[in-house]
Amino acid sequence: MCSVSRMCVTLTMLLIVLSQSCWADVKVNGGVTPEPGTVALTFDDGPSPVYTPQILDILKKNNIKATFFVMGPLARKYPNLIKRMAAEGHAVGVHAMTHPKFTRLNDAQLHYEMVGTRDVITNILKKPPICLRAPFEKKNKHVEAYAKAQGLFLVPLAFDVRDKSICSVEQLSDRTINHGHSQQVFLLHDGSGKREITVAALPKIIAGIRSKGLGFSTICRS
Numbered sequence: 001m002c003s004v005s006r007m008c009v010t011l012t013m014l015l016i017v018l019s020q021s022c023w024a025d026v027k028v029n030g031g032v033t034p035e036p037g038t039v040a041l042t043f044d045d046g047p048s049p050v051y052t053p054q055i056l057d058i059l060k061k062n063n064i065k066a067t068f069f070v071m072g073p074l075a076r077k078y079p080n081l082i083k084r085m086a087a088e089g090h091a092v093g094v095h096a097m098t099h100p101k102f103t104r105l106n107d108a109q110l111h112y113e114m115v116g117t118r119d120v121i122t123n124i125l126k127k128p129p130i131c132l133r134a135p136f137e138k139k140n141k142h143v144e145a146y147a148k149a150q151g152l153f154l155v156p157l158a159f160d161v162r163d164k165s166i167c168s169v170e171q172l173s174d175r176t177i178n179h180g181h182s183q184q185v186f187l188l189h190d191g192s193g194k195r196e197i198t199v200a201a202l203p204k205i206i207a208g209i210r211s212k213g214l215g216f217s218t219i220c221r222s
Helices: 002-030 051-061 072-077 079-087 107-125 141-149 169-178 196-211
Strands: 038-046 067-071 091-096 185-189
Touching: 038 051, 051 079, 051 196, 067 072, 067 107, 072 079, 072 091, 072 107, 079 091, 079 107, 091 107, 107 141, 169 196, 185 196
Parallel strands: 038 067, 038 185, 067 091
Antiparallel strands: none
8 A cells, every 4th residue: 555655655756746847838838939829029139229219119009918039238238228119018039149040150159149148138127038030031940949948948930021122111021911810920120230120110010910910929938
């Protein structure tokens, strides 16, 4: 009886550990997918002292929460913008320090890009980010494993609206709205060059997405 009892206790403890492990994965993986019936707006390469405040103003006016994948040096230079993102309910994630292709880097370089940016955000917000978007969305198994070892989940590919190359507000808004569907993640930019088109198109994008009966949610909320 004692042997059977000990076996039952051992199995119970094992099941508890496994369930906790699975739940941790669910919380992380679930956090990179928008809620059903919604899309997620995500912004890379900021913060910009010119365009990020305008984007935040538009999001606030429309009661929308987004996700910003930020550059370490810019976050360090403009910490109040990072604080504003968090204070207004947006998620803040890691992008990079210098915007390289991660698949070409060794571990020391990956550490600088990932951990360097993570630590800048952590120092500003007093809590670590949980997600990372690789520049150019270039990743492989080694990059994924290295990110995971640093406590960062590498987000899946998003739909690039091409706001870096499209020169028309109408083209950008139409392209984004036409690809809007439940649980779509849109990749836009608030930094890395002039973003007037992105800012001007954003209200049209929001109205168009809502006209399709879709809402908005964030990814990578810690």
